[in-house]
Amino acid sequence: MRLLAEGEEETEKAGFELGLKLKSSQGGATVCLFGDLGSGKTVFTKGLARAMGLDPRDVASVSYTIIAEYEETSPPFCHIDLYRLHGGEDLDALGIYEYMGAPWVTAVEWADRLPQVDLEDAVVVRISFVNQLTREIIIEGHD
Structure with missing residues (x-):
C-alpha cells in the first residue's frame, strides 16, 4: 500500500489504521520502520500505540532508553528505537529479539540496523520526504 500523508496528523492516522489491523489479527507482528531522521517514524509509531489503547503522548522517541514495553495492552506493545546502536552484539545483549513475534506488536525504528531480521515475516513501513509537510508512506x- 502506498499513501501520501499531509502532516503529522495524517502520518499518525496511517499508523493507527495499521495498528487496528494488527490488533485484530491477534497473532503479534513486528513492524520495521525505515526512513531518514525526522521523516515521521515516531509519529507513525504513536498511531500504532493509540490503536493498542495507549495515549500517543506516552510514546516518545526512545533513543535514550532504546526499548519501551507496554505489557498492559492487548496485545502487548513494544517500541524499539535503534538510532544509537550500530553493532549486532548490542542487540543480542538487550534481548530485543524476544519482542519480535507473538504475542507482541513491536515497532522497530531504524530497522536497517537489525542484522537478523527476516523482512518476509515483518510488516515493512518506509517513510520518505515528498516535501517539508508531505510524506510518502509505503x-x-x-493485507
Missing part, C-alpha cells in the same frame, strides 16, 4: 507485508 506499507508492505500486511
Whole structure:
C-alpha cells in the first residue's frame, strides 16, 4: 500500500489504521520502520500505540532508553528505537529479539540496523520526504 500523508496528523492516522489491523489479527507482528531522521517514524509509531489503547503522548522517541514495553495492552506493545546502536552484539545483549513475534506488536525504528531480521515475516513501513509537510508512506507485508 502506498499513501501520501499531509502532516503529522495524517502520518499518525496511517499508523493507527495499521495498528487496528494488527490488533485484530491477534497473532503479534513486528513492524520495521525505515526512513531518514525526522521523516515521521515516531509519529507513525504513536498511531500504532493509540490503536493498542495507549495515549500517543506516552510514546516518545526512545533513543535514550532504546526499548519501551507496554505489557498492559492487548496485545502487548513494544517500541524499539535503534538510532544509537550500530553493532549486532548490542542487540543480542538487550534481548530485543524476544519482542519480535507473538504475542507482541513491536515497532522497530531504524530497522536497517537489525542484522537478523527476516523482512518476509515483518510488516515493512518506509517513510520518505515528498516535501517539508508531505510524506510518502509505503506499507508492505500486511493485507
